[in-house]
Amino acid sequence: MYRRYDQGLGLYIHIPFCLKKCNYCDFYSLPVQTGILQRYVRAVVKELELRARDVEDRRIKSVYLGGGTPSLLSPSELSLIINSINLNWDLDNEAEVSLEANPASLNGKALEFIHKAGFNRISLGVQSFQDRDLQILGRSHSSQEAWQSIELIKNSGFSNLNLDLIYGIPGQTIDKWQETLAQALDARPAHLSVYLLQLDEEVPLSRYIKAGHYQLCDEDTEAQMYQLAIQMIEKAGLFQYEISNFARPGYECQHNLGYWKANEYLGIGPGAVSFQGNRRYINKKNLLEYLGCLEKDQEPETEELEFMDAQELAADAIILGLRLCTGIKLKDLVQTYGINELNYYKDIIEGFINQGLLEMDKGYLRLSRKAYFLSNQVICHFLPDLES
Amino acid sequence: MEGKIRNFCIIAHIDHGKSTLADRLLQFTGALSEREMREQYLDKMDLEREKGITIKLQPVRLKYQAHDGEEYILNLIDTPGHVDFSYEVSRSLAACEGALLVVDASQGIEAQTLANVYMAMDLNLEIIGIINKIDLPGAEPEKVKQEMEDVLGIDQNDIIAISAKMGLGIEEVLEAIVKQIPAPLGDEEGPLQALIFDSYFDSYQGAISYIRVVNGRVQKGDLIQMMSSGKQYEVSELGVINPYMTPVPALKAGEVGYLVAGIKNVVDTRVGDTITGARKPAPKPLPGYQEVKPMVYCGLYPLENNDFEKLRDALDKLKLNDSSLFYEPESSDALGFGFRCGFLGLLHLEIVRERLEREYDLSLMATAPVVVYRIELTDGRVLDVQNPTHWPPAQQIQAVLEPYYKATIMVPHEYVGTIMELCQEKRGVYLNMEYLTAQRVIMTYKLPLAEILYDFFDLMKSRTRGYASLDYELAGYEKSDLVKLDVMLNGETIDALSFITHRENAYVRARSITQRLRKIIPRQMYEVIIQAAIGSKVIARESIKAMRKDVLAKCYGGDITRKKKLLEKQKEGKKRMKQIGRIEVPKDAFMSVMDIEKN
Numbered sequence: 001m002y003r004r005y006d007q008g009l010g011l012y013i014h015i016p017f018c019l020k021k022c023n024y025c026d027f028y029s030l031p032v033q034t035g036i037l038q039r040y041v042r043a044v045v046k047e048l049e050l051r052a053r054d055v056e057d058r059r060i061k062s063v064y065l066g067g068g069t070p071s072l073l074s075p076s077e078l079s080l081i082i083n084s085i086n087l088n089w090d091l092d093n094e095a096e097v098s099l100e101a102n103p104a105s106l107n108g109k110a111l112e113f114i115h116k117a118g119f120n121r122i123s124l125g126v127q128s129f130q131d132r133d134l135q136i137l138g139r140s141h142s143s144q145e146a147w148q149s150i151e152l153i154k155n156s157g158f159s160n161l162n163l164d165l166i167y168g169i170p171g172q173t174i175d176k177w178q179e180t181l182a183q184a185l186d187a188r189p190a191h192l193s194v195y196l197l198q199l200d201e202e203v204p205l206s207r208y209i210k211a212g213h214y215q216l217c218d219e220d221t222e223a224q225m226y227q228l229a230i231q232m233i234e235k236a237g238l239f240q241y242e243i244s245n246f247a248r249p250g251y252e253c254q255h256n257l258g259y260w261k262a263n264e265y266l267g268i269g270p271g272a273v274s275f276q277g278n279r280r281y282i283n284k285k286n287l288l289e290y291l292g293c294l295e296k297d298q299e300p301e302t303e304e305l306e307f308m309d310a311q312e313l314a315a316d317a318i319i320l321g322l323r324l325c326t327g328i329k330l331k332d333l334v335q336t337y338g339i340n341e342l343n344y345y346k347d348i349i350e351g352f353i354n355q356g357l358l359e360m361d362k363g364y365l366r367l368s369r370k371a372y373f374l375s376n377q378v379i380c381h382f383l384p385d386l387e388s
Numbered sequence: 389m390e391g392k393i394r395n396f397c398i399i400a401h402i403d404h405g406k407s408t409l410a411d412r413l414l415q416f417t418g419a420l421s422e423r424e425m426r427e428q429y430l431d432k433m434d435l436e437r438e439k440g441i442t443i444k445l446q447p448v449r450l451k452y453q454a455h456d457g458e459e460y461i462l463n464l465i466d467t468p469g470h471v472d473f474s475y476e477v478s479r480s481l482a483a484c485e486g487a488l489l490v491v492d493a494s495q496g497i498e499a500q501t502l503a504n505v506y507m508a509m510d511l512n513l514e515i516i517g518i519i520n521k522i523d524l525p526g527a528e529p530e531k532v533k534q535e536m537e538d539v540l541g542i543d544q545n546d547i548i549a550i551s552a553k554m555g556l557g558i559e560e561v562l563e564a565i566v567k568q569i570p571a572p573l574g575d576e577e578g579p580l581q582a583l584i585f586d587s588y589f590d591s592y593q594g595a596i597s598y599i600r601v602v603n604g605r606v607q608k609g610d611l612i613q614m615m616s617s618g619k620q621y622e623v624s625e626l627g628v629i630n631p632y633m634t635p636v637p638a639l640k641a642g643e644v645g646y647l648v649a650g651i652k653n654v655v656d657t658r659v660g661d662t663i664t665g666a667r668k669p670a671p672k673p674l675p676g677y678q679e680v681k682p683m684v685y686c687g688l689y690p691l692e693n694n695d696f697e698k699l700r701d702a703l704d705k706l707k708l709n710d711s712s713l714f715y716e717p718e719s720s721d722a723l724g725f726g727f728r729c730g731f732l733g734l735l736h737l738e739i740v741r742e743r744l745e746r747e748y749d750l751s752l753m754a755t756a757p758v759v760v761y762r763i764e765l766t767d768g769r770v771l772d773v774q775n776p777t778h779w780p781p782a783q784q785i786q787a788v789l790e791p792y793y794k795a796t797i798m799v800p801h802e803y804v805g806t807i808m809e810l811c812q813e814k815r816g817v818y819l820n821m822e823y824l825t826a827q828r829v830i831m832t833y834k835l836p837l838a839e840i841l842y843d844f845f846d847l848m849k850s851r852t853r854g855y856a857s858l859d860y861e862l863a864g865y866e867k868s869d870l871v872k873l874d875v876m877l878n879g880e881t882i883d884a885l886s887f888i889t890h891r892e893n894a895y896v897r898a899r900s901i902t903q904r905l906r907k908i909i910p911r912q913m914y915e916v917i918i919q920a921a922i923g924s925k926v927i928a929r930e931s932i933k934a935m936r937k938d939v940l941a942k943c944y945g946g947d948i949t950r951k952k953k954l955l956e957k958q959k960e961g962k963k964r965m966k967q968i969g970r971i972e973v974p975k976d977a978f979m980s981v982m983d984i985e986k987n
Contacts, residue, residue: 010945012946195941195942197941198940219935219936219937220933222937223936226937244941244942256944259943259948260943267945267946271946272946273945275948280949305949316948316952319952319955320943320948355913355970357913372939373936373937373939374937374939375938375939375940376938376939376940376955376958377913377935377938379955380955380956380958380959380962381959383952383956383959
């Protein structure tokens, strides 16, 4: 099909369990029950084995355990997963292997073990260093626990630590956000993700807001918070490489870069999405069905999300690629998808360049910095027309 | 059949139950079986059903076995219930010998009903008073009967109380039609005179006319002539509607039916025109024919520039069925190519616009409706202006005249002060006031049509809690101190937003439109300054702050599809916007000049 890379796959493994679901979360996750984790890990191991049969080129460039709360798994359960990857797939020596962790569920011993088992990156869901914010978000940890977790992670041999932060929390002020940022930077992480709070309509926090209990920040405040984040984080020596992501040189998240570069990936577990060739599909969001299938040695049931033609794939690549600060190499687009995107989008690109929202530099097309926080205004124009 | 025909129509205010009564008559006389019965059979257009009003006339022929043992033919001619269509009403009335006046037992007589009853009385129609909805809890039949007697001189004892919805009193109505309405007179042997009271376009047969033969007879194969234009046609089909189109060999004096004659366009079968025989023409047409002139104009523009031809085709097709619709191409700097369209009134405008969008799948922008202004220039010429863009520069204007309407307002007496105040605000000139009953007052004012169109009706309704009703007719042109107000976005005049206002109202209107636009136009990538100006003098200003945020904070493998759908929606949203320079303006903004602040 479209050989747009020669770098192997990204592997995402979904762990759909939480002690308590956060008020803003719209991922597939369930309350954790006794015995279920073990059973689940066996199913994941089985899926890794079964899915490998369908794939010719099994090189894995990155692994990401996300959730849910992957750090609920015991070190031995995590090892089982890594072993299965090694057994059935061709895991690159240099591969980035990330574990998403909740500050409420970490201990030092386990972390050392996890590190030895092959995980080399921890993404810690700190979200805020203000307990008030954490309470509104419905997080099950305090800022103090976050600090303890950071210490533990660092002392367990992990040099690649990401902290997730959220801004635009109801009631959050610029000053409080500045404090959170300052504390996060004090931890000297290799990577920082700072996300504007954006709520799906269905989540509890949306309902509280609708009911008038809370109020979101206004967009001017949100924009200021974003600018403040960029300023402070870059001053601390991390550089921005994506709309919401910052890293020390060499510590960009390889797994996520795969998404933004429109590379292929496989999703394991219920609710996980895979992208292969021109097809994007999702494992059905039903834990018991999922377990049932794999316990019978069958692949889990899937739902198709998209089948894309060359033009749609190219549009995907542009929409995702423009999230990156380096932008997209237009020549690669033309080569990979066989259509001249530059011509197809010529007017749009020129228009935005004239408005100072897009820039062209050495064959790369990218958003100008001032366009980052307004990027939808630009990227929506690259979607193919529905009629055509 | 001699003496056994009754031609009648129903006069009623909107919602007083005209269509329900008509349906009951059809049902009772067996014109429709239960199975065929569909609520409000005669209102055929979906739009009519939705708005609960009748726009088109659907004549229907009923057979009724009366108590006297004879079988009668009853021709029911339905009438539109809106002031926009009062000329059509007058022609429908002229086709009848009698009228059923239907009044809601809890509402009493409304201004427009009254105007139509007076019209019917002028045409010597026999009026049968009917009080409907007597089953409703708020019904006050005695009070309404008294009012009908006091106001219209209808004997209380002759008024029939019914509930069309429940089917009560229907037979009494049919008996009254037979007994009270006179059989049509007319000379069957004389030269043909047939009144066209409606017409519509059929894609197979061309324009089909609904006619009432007044004198003479017409049969298949006859050569006929339109008396207003002299155009001649050969009759290819005649028939009656019972309620399906049923061909008959001939129609004679007194009868009602349809006529097909290979007429390509409804413009050639104008409502009110007289059809006569080409070989033996009548010496003169039936009285009352008028050429209908549009009273309200607006620009209609396709949102997509390349839909211009599609809009033209759609208008051509609508025009086949609507001889009162007027249009000609025009262009606007802001909106591109479109049409200046003329309408009988706001309802007519709204119906045409909705039909264009619905039936012809067009996305349209409409500019604010305007009346036709008459401008006397300093060089002595007189200019009719129905587009503010064509307003001449102030130094060339000697005087401006605008259409005034005589407005008849019926209102409970406690609202007399309210109405006086409102009319004063709207530049009204007091003409008359009369107590119909101790409670009900009829007030007559002369009002500029522009004010009636702008917000008079809504204000009247809201300030009288819905109790006032309004009818109006053209009273002539009068001088006014009018100015043109221009609206600018980031310094650029948007021609499609210009409007005409009385000088005294200019500040208020300027403020209200700039504020409204500030609300309607979404935040853009840049600050947008909205100004309203008379000539070069800015009298109102608002600004829309630049957009600060429009971003997907997170976009990872798991939900790229979903995020793309959000972007898709956003892109679709942009399609409903008109790009003016760098500013994206929602298509409804151009109507906003007219919108009334909803309190």
